[in-house]
Amino acid sequence: MLDARVITALEEIVGLEQVTTQKADRICYSYDATQQSFLPDVVVHPANAQEISKVMLLANAEKVPVFPRGAGSGFTGGSLPTRGGIVLVTTRLDRILRIDGDNLVAEVEPGVVTEQFQQAAEKAGLFYPPDPASLKFSTLGGNVAECAGGPRCVKYGVTKDYILGLEVVTPQGDIIRTGGETMKGVVGYDLTKLMCGSEGTLGIITRIVIKLLPLPEAKKTMLVLFDSIDGAAQAVSEITRAKIIPTTLEFMDATTIDCVRKATGLDLPETAKAVLIIEVDGEQGMIERQAQRILEVVRPLGVVETRVADTAAESEEIWKVRRLVSPSLRKVNPDKFNEDICVPRSKVPEMIRRVEAIAEKYAIPIVNFGHAGDGNIHVNIMVDKKQPGIEEKAEAAIEEIFAATLELGGTMSGEHGVGITKAPYIPMELDPAAVAYMKAIKRTLDPNNVLNPGKIFLEDEKTFHRAS
Amino acid sequence: MLDARVITALEEIVGLEQVTTQKADRICYSYDATQQSFLPDVVVHPANAQEISKVMLLANAEKVPVFPRGAGSGFTGGSLPTRGGIVLVTTRLDRILRIDGDNLVAEVEPGVVTEQFQQAAEKAGLFYPPDPASLKFSTLGGNVAECAGGPRCVKYGVTKDYILGLEVVTPQGDIIRTGGETMKGVVGYDLTKLMCGSEGTLGIITRIVIKLLPLPEAKKTMLVLFDSIDGAAQAVSEITRAKIIPTTLEFMDATTIDCVRKATGLDLPETAKAVLIIEVDGEQGMIERQAQRILEVVRPLGVVETRVADTAAESEEIWKVRRLVSPSLRKVNPDKFNEDICVPRSKVPEMIRRVEAIAEKYAIPIVNFGHAGDGNIHVNIMVDKKQPGIEEKAEAAIEEIFAATLELGGTMSGEHGVGITKAPYIPMELDPAAVAYMKAIKRTLDPNNVLNPGKIFLEDEKTFHRAS
Numbered sequence: 032m033l034d035a036r037v038i039t040a041l042e043e044i045v046g047l048e049q050v051t052t053q054k055a056d057r058i059c060y061s062y063d064a065t066q067q068s069f070l071p072d073v074v075v076h077p078a079n080a081q082e083i084s085k086v087m088l089l090a091n092a093e094k095v096p097v098f099p100r101g102a103g104s105g106f107t108g109g110s111l112p113t114r115g116g117i118v119l120v121t122t123r124l125d126r127i128l129r130i131d132g133d134n135l136v137a138e139v140e141p142g143v144v145t146e147q148f149q150q151a152a153e154k155a156g157l158f159y160p161p162d163p164a165s166l167k168f169s170t171l172g173g174n175v176a177e178c179a180g181g182p183r184c185v186k187y188g189v190t191k192d193y194i195l196g197l198e199v200v201t202p203q204g205d206i207i208r209t210g211g212e213t214m215k216g217v218v219g220y221d222l223t224k225l226m227c228g229s230e231g232t233l234g235i236i237t238r239i240v241i242k243l244l245p246l247p248e249a250k251k252t253m254l255v256l257f258d259s260i261d262g263a264a265q266a267v268s269e270i271t272r273a274k275i276i277p278t279t280l281e282f283m284d285a286t287t288i289d290c291v292r293k294a295t296g297l298d299l300p301e302t303a304k305a306v307l308i309i310e311v312d313g314e315q316g317m318i319e320r321q322a323q324r325i326l327e328v329v330r331p332l333g334v335v336e337t338r339v340a341d342t343a344a345e346s347e348e349i350w351k352v353r354r355l356v357s358p359s360l361r362k363v364n365p366d367k368f369n370e371d372i373c374v375p376r377s378k379v380p381e382m383i384r385r386v387e388a389i390a391e392k393y394a395i396p397i398v399n400f401g402h403a404g405d406g407n408i409h410v411n412i413m414v415d416k417k418q419p420g421i422e423e424k425a426e427a428a429i430e431e432i433f434a435a436t437l438e439l440g441g442t443m444s445g446e447h448g449v450g451i452t453k454a455p456y457i458p459m460e461l462d463p464a465a466v467a468y469m470k471a472i473k474r475t476l477d478p479n480n481v482l483n484p485g486k487i488f489l490e491d492e493k494t495f496h497r498a499s
Numbered sequence: 500m501l502d503a504r505v506i507t508a509l510e511e512i513v514g515l516e517q518v519t520t521q522k523a524d525r526i527c528y529s530y531d532a533t534q535q536s537f538l539p540d541v542v543v544h545p546a547n548a549q550e551i552s553k554v555m556l557l558a559n560a561e562k563v564p565v566f567p568r569g570a571g572s573g574f575t576g577g578s579l580p581t582r583g584g585i586v587l588v589t590t591r592l593d594r595i596l597r598i599d600g601d602n603l604v605a606e607v608e609p610g611v612v613t614e615q616f617q618q619a620a621e622k623a624g625l626f627y628p629p630d631p632a633s634l635k636f637s638t639l640g641g642n643v644a645e646c647a648g649g650p651r652c653v654k655y656g657v658t659k660d661y662i663l664g665l666e667v668v669t670p671q672g673d674i675i676r677t678g679g680e681t682m683k684g685v686v687g688y689d690l691t692k693l694m695c696g697s698e699g700t701l702g703i704i705t706r707i708v709i710k711l712l713p714l715p716e717a718k719k720t721m722l723v724l725f726d727s728i729d730g731a732a733q734a735v736s737e738i739t740r741a742k743i744i745p746t747t748l749e750f751m752d753a754t755t756i757d758c759v760r761k762a763t764g765l766d767l768p769e770t771a772k773a774v775l776i777i778e779v780d781g782e783q784g785m786i787e788r789q790a791q792r793i794l795e796v797v798r799p800l801g802v803v804e805t806r807v808a809d810t811a812a813e814s815e816e817i818w819k820v821r822r823l824v825s826p827s828l829r830k831v832n833p834d835k836f837n838e839d840i841c842v843p844r845s846k847v848p849e850m851i852r853r854v855e856a857i858a859e860k861y862a863i864p865i866v867n868f869g870h871a872g873d874g875n876i877h878v879n880i881m882v883d884k885k886q887p888g889i890e891e892k893a894e895a896a897i898e899e900i901f902a903a904t905l906e907l908g909g910t911m912s913g914e915h916g917v918g919i920t921k922a923p924y925i926p927m928e929l930d931p932a933a934v935a936y937m938k939a940i941k942r943t944l945d946p947n948n949v950l951n952p953g954k955i956f957l958e959d960e961k962t963f964h965r966a967s
Contacts, residue, residue, distance in 0.1 A: 133736055133845040156742065178685045189683055191692075192660065205932035213841040214873035215657055215913035217646045217696045218921070218928050219955060220937045224659075224692035228685045245742035268601055274624065274713035317785040373681040377601040405682035445683035453686070460686050464673035468944065469688045475943035476936065487687060 033072040033116070037093050041075050041117070044085040049076040049123075060118045063103040063110050064165075065452055071098065071112035076120050080198060080206050080237035086119060087204035087235070090481045098483055099231040101141065101173030104165040106369060107450030109177060109230040113485050121172050124237060130155050136195065136212050137241045141172020145179075148241075157243040160187035163446070164357070172236045178228030180446030182279040182353075185404030186312075187244075189446065191227040198238035199226055202477035212240050225472075230448050231483040233476055250278065250312035251322045252346040254338040255329055256303035260284055262333035263305035264380035267403045269328045270309070271376065275321050280404025281308040281353055284383065287360075287400045294359035297352060303335050307403065308353055310346075356400055360411060364396070368412040368425055372436040373445030376406040385435040386410055393428045395421070407445035433459055449487045457488065501540040501584070505561050509543050509585070512553040517544040517591075528586045531571045531578055532633075533920055539566065539580035544588045548666060548674050548705035554587060555672035555703070558949045566951055567699040569609065569641030572633040574837060575918030577645060577698040581953050589640050592705060598623050604663065604680050605709045609640020613647075616709075625711040628655035631914070632825070640704045646696030648914030650747040650821075653872030654780075655712075657914065659695040666706035667694055670945035680708050693940075698916050699951040701944055718746065718780035719790045720814040722806040723797055724771035728752055730801035731773035732848035735871045737796045738777070739844065743789050748872025749776040749821055752851065755828075755868045762827035765820060771803050775871065776821050778814075824868055828879060832864070836880040836893055840904040841913030844874040853903040854878055861896045863889070875913035901927055917955045925956065 042050045051074045062068040077083045090097045096116035125142035145166040152159045162181035179190045196210030210223035257263040285304040311318045340346035374382045390397035401409035414421045510518045519542045530536040545551045558565045564584035593610035613634040620627045630649035647658045664678030678691035725731040753772040779786045808814035842850045858865035869877035882889045
């Protein structure tokens with residue numbers, strides 16, 4: 032347990048009612064979407080950057096680890112309090128400070144829920160493209176810390192591409208501003224982008240300046256069912272070759288389709304072995320022609336059926352298929368490892384073949400879906416945890432999947448981050464000198480290793496007590 | 500002078516004919532576009548990353564500064580050998596290694612000239628948007644190191660937005676790969692973006708993985724002359740409000756127009772007090788409608804004349820006006836300070852008014868042109884160096900311009916970087932804690948301060964001998 036003195040000091044900083052040491056409360060902040068759980072000693076809910084700064088000063092003085100947390104929806108354990116200590120929740124910093132249509136800029140606090148911000152922007156005729164699947168509950172601060180992606184990233188890029196500036200509390204408790212609110216800026220090192228995707232290890236985000244786009248005039252959604260995975264993969268290449276970058280190019284393999292059909296009864300033909308959900312957006316006339324061209328290009332590639340949405344409701348119907356994937360998988364098989372590898376887009380067919388071979392070798396069902404347009408495939412290794420030895424087998428399969436990914440010029444994580452679940456595999460992807468360079472940055476900015484220690488890089492210079 | 504032993508070691512690393520200590524040769528590498536000159540002790544032309552790595556190992560062992568250099572076309576002295584030592588020229592690493600249309604990716608060495616790469620991409624139906632004015636001679640390595648911009652950045656973003664991965668020789672001589680060739684990737688800190696715009700102080704770029712776009716189908720160029728600067732500025736806002744982001748939105752003020760008219764005899768009416776060059780690109784049908792809409796939107800704002808290019812030759816004619824700006828200014832007034840401030844786009848009219856007031860106060864002509872679409876204005880302070888005391892006056896004017904820029908939420912540099920010319924002003928823009936955070940990164944990665952020392956941050960921990 033933490034010294035009572037530290038708890039009292041925290042209470043002085045954030046107020047009595049914003050500190051909790053009750054076990055029931057601590058359990059609520061002990062887990063994330065990985066389903067792993069680590070009990071913190073204390074949970075604090077600061078109101079602003081000044082309070083967060085004071086918490087960090089205290090943490091350094093007392094050598095207590097601090098684990099910043101948004102909605103706790105991460106897939107790799109980035110926010111888990113693996114060493115007890117303090118969970119610092121940013122959800123009280125939840126104001127949309129401004130949405131400025133003249134400059135296509137917004138300023139928000141980190142606790143704003145992504146979808147709520149998107150809706151506010153759309154009300155002003157503006158557009159915030161990043162759309163992680165968790166957008167209904169994940170926070171923008173978490174999105175920035177993990178550099179979240181989503182289906183629309185094919186055309187529009189990831190969270191990082193929309194972050195112009197930040198206010199950050201450094202590991203040592205300074206409050207700094209990075210970047211700014213201009214579209215360009217090259218004064219000093221780009222701490223803004225360094226912070227994006229650093230998984231809360233280099234600073235705690237307390238304010239975010241966001242770049243917006245004008246809201247596209249219209250969109251058009253298509254569902255195309257193929258009789259083979261190769262046909263669908265080929266379609267992705269042909270669309271790129273036709274010089275069209277759709278807004279989304281989502282993909283589901285045969286096992287995914289089966290799961291959705293079984294779990295939901297949705298009308299998906301048995302002959303369909305792969306699905307693409309293709310959406311284009313922009314100026315009305317242009318997207319009509321793009322949709323036409325896409326259908327022409329994919330037609331010779333074994334299309335079983337095509338559904339084109341003419342109304343918003345029909346588009347909704349198509350997206351339902353995609354949105355039901357995760358619930359369906361959970362229904363069919365509650366336990367799974369979800370990896371989000373990313374390969375150069377032309378390597379998607381080869382990658383799928385390799386995953387199928389690995390699934391066969393280990394006799395574990397593996398379900399693939401995701402963002403084919405940018406090569407980011409969600410590989411779901413379906414396990415029944417009651418089966419003895421299955422987790423070890425699954426881990427061996429995952430290691431082979433990562434090896435294949437890297438061999439094809441890919442990365443272990445397109446959008447979920449490293450956290451703790453992928454940390455052991457870091458040496459497979461990054462060379463030791465690059466890791467040393469990164470760790471040197473971490474060490475110099477957080478010499479006491481108090482901010483989110485043990486994330487991304489496995490070994491640490493210092494270790495702390497585990498929570499009781 | 501450097502010890503003969505160091506020269507011999509350099510000759511062993513890169514070969515006898517790739518090392519020069521001749522004064523005439525050293526003079527060639529003593530300057531850049533700032534017109535400042537610092538004589539290096541020796542100039543080396545390595546062939547590859549391995550040789551560069553060995554040079555860095557030697558530099559650390561001998562505590563000799565190394566100044567990496569591409570084409571030496573920078574505007575802020577980023578490549579100047581301010582402390583003698585070694586100039587390391589990267590122009591021999593000049594291969595385009597591959598252009599991959601299936602994955603919309605290219606891989607190049609840093610010495611490739613930007614325009615040559617753009618042309619090679621276009622030949623493959625692909626598009627590399629960043630277009631700094633120096634593109635005919637500047638290198639991609641320099642573009643990345645400075646995070647170069649250009650007119651097309653309004654729509655397409657800056658160099659950084661197109662860099663997926665790098666190979667870098669670290670200040671201590673390790674060769675590391677950062678990022679990758681996938682569209683997404685969140686494994687470890689984003690060293691790629693940290694390197695972009697770090698002005699050669701954190702590593703020497705030896706390979707670049709570039710993201711490409713499909714080449715737009717068509718483009719349309721328009722020249723619109725306004726009877727007031729406010730009309731042109733208002734036009735920029737109205738185009739944004741109409742939800743159109745043009746490819747370029749270039750701006751020239753009355754003094755710029757006068758200079759071009761005087762120097763070239765181009766037909767530009769005397770009543771024109773501001774010019775916008777507006778280009779849209781994309782699908783043919785869409786850009787016709789966008790061009791139409793833009794002309795409708797700007798018409799009530801005091802338009803003196805409109806020229807719309809229907810052919811490539813006519814588009815060329817319009818761009819000639821913009822391209823002749825720099826030569827015209829030089830002809831009218833050979834000495835000038837060129838600053839590239841950037842403000843939120845809605846603040847452009849206010850910024851121009853402030854610059855005009857400062858010009859009047861100091862009785863120095865100031866010419867404004869640049870990228871109005873993203874608020875990036877090139878402010879040219881015209882001086883006659885023969886006039887006594889004029890440089891001091893100009894510097895006072897620059898400081899006032901920077902103060903106004905920052906007051907309006909802008910930055911001192913949109914695309915030129917800090918180098919040595921803006922280093923004294925860093926404390927005006929960045930708070931001390933942010934500078935400390937940046938310097939901590941520099942110090943830990945370059946403990947001997949041998950790689951491009953004295954750039955960006957004025958004070959340094961260690962100083963070296965000046966060249967003879």
